[in-house]
Amino acid sequence: MTKDKKAAPILIRDSIRQSILTGEYHDGDPLRQDELATKFGTSRIPVREALRQLESEGLIVLQPNKGAVVKGISIDEVIELLDIRIALECRALELSIPNMALEDFEQARSILEEYDASEDPASWGEMNWLFHCALYAPCNKVRLLSMIEDNYGHVSRFTRSQVSMASGKKMPQKEHFELLRLCEAAEVDKAVQLLRKHIEQAMKSLLANNRKKLN
Incomplete structure (x- = not known):
């Protein structure tokens, strides 16, 4: 062949x-x-x-x-994938922060500013992903980053607009800017704790939005 x-x-x-x-x-x-x-x-x-x-x-x-x-994907499968997301991304952030440079912070901040300016909920998911990618890239773990991307791809099939529509932009963006601040301050434990809370809130918003659909 x-x-x-x-x-x-x-x-x-x-x-x-x-x-x-x-x-x-x-x-x-x-x-x-x-x-x-x-x-x-x-x-x-x-x-x-x-x-x-x-x-x-x-x-x-x-x-x-x-x-x-x-193949379709159920709400239960998505919740499990979000649990996996917590494990993978918290580890990546923990490894990334000590390697972060000024250029990484500038890139992440630029994405958040574009996110802030956008009035199109359909684009928020992509900008959210780009921001998180910018935070994790400095971990320099190719397989871990690949696993994060694959997992996010599966989750985004279900949550592409639902989480954004359910939770809006104000609170997630507030947490994004705080997460970036903690990364800049090299507050590893606090940053990882906030990231966990951030993803858990997305899970709660998704479940709440799903309950509304069933009612």
Whole structure:
């Protein structure tokens, strides 16, 4: 098998994964092999392999006689993923703070200022993610950062707008600026404690928003 043929399933997988995580594909949407093969200009073989990999990641379900469909995610699964987020991100922040430089603080502050100026709730989730990424990057742990990104991608499928709409922007932003201040002051324990509280509040907002939908 040539190098290009080996790379094809990976490229197809990554493209479909991105489409799922960004909401281009919705829960229950079919992923037809023939259509995907035409879209990517390949045979069905690399498409089939890409779909197998996406199934192992929990993003799709391969159903007998029906093919692949985008897998939904339940509120209970999201809460568990947010628990995992606490563990991963608190550790990353703990490792990051001693390595932070002036440039890191400036980047994080610039993101928060843009966040403050935005009136579009649909963009808040992305800016929230960029801010947290800026805080964790100095930890210099490639696998840990990759796990954080993968976990966040799964969570964001469910919470992309719900948490923002439920909790608004004022309180999360207040906590973001305080978190940045603690990082600048090298207050590691206090920063980690605030980050835990910050994510736990997102969980509470999500659950409250879900209760409203059920009533």
